[in-house]
Amino acid sequence: PEPVVYEAEDATITNGVVESNHVGFTGRGFVNYDNVVGSAVEWTVNATTAGPATVELRYANGTTANRAMDVSVNGTVVSPGLAFAGTGAWTTWQTRTITVNLVAGSNKIKAVATTANGGPNVDKLATS
Numbered sequence: 001p002e003p004v005v006y007e008a009e010d011a012t013i014t015n016g017v018v019e020s021n022h023v024g025f026t027g028r029g030f031v032n033y034d035n036v037v038g039s040a041v042e043w044t045v046n047a048t049t050a051g052p053a054t055v056e057l058r059y060a061n062g063t064t065a066n067r068a069m070d071v072s073v074n075g076t077v078v079s080p081g082l083a084f085a086g087t088g089a090w091t092t093w094q095t096r097t098i099t100v101n102l103v104a105g106s107n108k109i110k111a112v113a114t115t116a117n118g119g120p121n122v123d124k125l126a127t128s
């Protein structure tokens, strides 16, 4: 299916701020996760049918440290400690893709930082 884009700046943010000072994002900006364990972004994602879906997260990490996050779907961690390695610069955006099972209708997809550095800067999530 055609990708459906969900901007991070439109999602539910826990311990993070919307910023736009590093070019290359889509929409109005990106989420700068606070540099703490547990900072998070939660998207509400629609699925027309139940079953596997491709979830692509677009991010930048201008450091050399992995900013790992736990990714959960509807409250269950499905991708623990997913790596978000350095991208070389805060203006260099890359994608990380996982396959998850969604229910038909509304789903909650949450990416929670697991290290004291917090998450990377996250631009958007896309499902397909």
Ligand code: GCU
Binding pocket: 022, 032, 033, 035, 090, 117, 118, 119, 120, 121
């Ligand atoms: C810098 C950068 C931010 C980033 C932060 C971090 O301050 O400008 O965009 O989020 O580092 O280390 O998390």
